[in-house]
Amino acid sequence: AQSVTQLGSHVSVSEGALVLLRCNYSSSVPPYLFWYVQYPNQGLQLLLKYTSAATLVKGINGFEAEFKKSETSFHLTKPSAHMSDAAEYFCAVGGNNRLAFGKGNQVVVIP
Amino acid sequence: EAGVAQSPRYKIIEKRQSVAFWCNPISGHATLYWYQQILGQGPKLLIQFQNNGVVDDSQLPKDRFSAERLKGVDSTLKIQPAKLEDSAVYLCASTLRDSGEAFFGQGTRLTVV
Numbered sequence: 001a002q003s004v005t006q007l008g009s010h011v012s013v014s015e016g017a018l019v020l021l022r023c024n025y026s027s028s029v030p031p032y033l034f035w036y037v038q039y040p041n042q043g044l045q046l047l048l049k050y051t052s053a054a055t056l057v058k059g060i061n062g063f064e065a066e067f068k069k070s071e072t073s074f075h076l077t078k079p080s081a082h083m084s085d086a087a088e089y090f091c092a093v094g095g096n097n098r099l100a101f102g103k104g105n106q107v108v109v110i111p
Numbered sequence: 112e113a114g115v116a117q118s119p120r121y122k123i124i125e126k127r128q129s130v131a132f133w134c135n136p137i138s139g140h141a142t143l144y145w146y147q148q149i150l151g152q153g154p155k156l157l158i159q160f161q162n163n164g165v166v167d168d169s170q171l172p173k174d175r176f177s178a179e180r181l182k183g184v185d186s187t188l189k190i191q192p193a194k195l196e197d198s199a200v201y202l203c204a205s206t207l208r209d210s211g212e213a214f215f216g217q218g219t220r221l222t223v224v
Contacts, residue, residue: 009151034212043115043202043215044154090153097166097209099144101153 002027002093004102012108013085019063019078021105023091026072032094033074035065038104039087047089050074061085081109113137117203117216125224129191132219136185136205142166144213145178145188146202154202160186193223 005024013019025031032051036044048059055067061084065076074091086109091102116135124130136143141162146154157176159167162183171178175194180186190197200220204213 004153006153032209036215041217041220043217044204044213045215046212049212092213094209094213097142097161098159099204099206099213100156101146103153 002031002095002098002100004091004093004100006091006102006105008105009103010106010108012110013081014110015083016080019076019081019085019107021076021089021091021107023065023074023076023102024072025074025091025093027093027095029095033065033067034092034094035059035063035074035076036090036092036101037087038090044090047076081107083109083111085109115203115205115214115216117201117219119219120217121220121222123222123224124193126195127192129189130193130221131187131189132201132203132221134186134188134203134216136203137207137214140205140207140214141183142206143180143186144202144204144206145186146204148200148202148218150199157188157201190221193221195223197221198223 003026034049035047048057050067058064063078090104143160145157148154157171158178160180178188200218202218204215
């Protein structure tokens with residue numbers, strides 16, 4: 001079975017500051033890991049994914065995430081927040097034909 | 112490539128009424144998921160199909176929810192009778208393979224009054 005833990009439902013960040021969203025996973029099989037973004041009244045859009053190649057993954061809009069097996073983590077970062085980054089972010093773990101999501105982080109960007 | 116299509120986008124019904132949602136996945140995607148997303152929460156898997164067979168429906172409230180995927184292509188999710196707590200966004204997603212990303216439709220926002 002797979003599960004994801006995302007702590008801190010709301011995250012406030014100043015414009016231009018580092019964005020850091022934490023994700024820890026549990027999986028009984030080698031995981032595939034994903035970060036999705038959801039804008040209001042929209043479906044989920046893929047930001048980036050880890051599928052057992054490079055552990056540092058670069059995605060769209062300047063986001064990146066690092067897979068750390070020893071820490072069972074896949075934290076999402078962006079060096080400099082932009083107002084357009086305000087959205088909800090979900091970490092997901094897949095494998096063995098299953099896909100499970102975390103509860104999400106609502107990111108608020110402060111001008 | 113066309114995305115995942117869902118309809119309707121919005122639906123308001125009274126409790127105890129029935130409702131149906133439709134999803135057409137990306138062509139060639141064997142796996143189809145229905146998720147329920149309650150406001151402020153992450154998507155919760157209701158049912159997963161592989162072609163026209165059910166892979167996982169362990170979290171589907173089977174006394175009121177049903178889903179089918181005839182011919183292994185499009186799918187319908189039905190609620191009968193609806194309860195107030197069913198108010199949520201119902202998301203459909205599809206994947207090409209196990210390691211692939213899930214592509215999501217825009218969802219159907221259900222309000223039960």
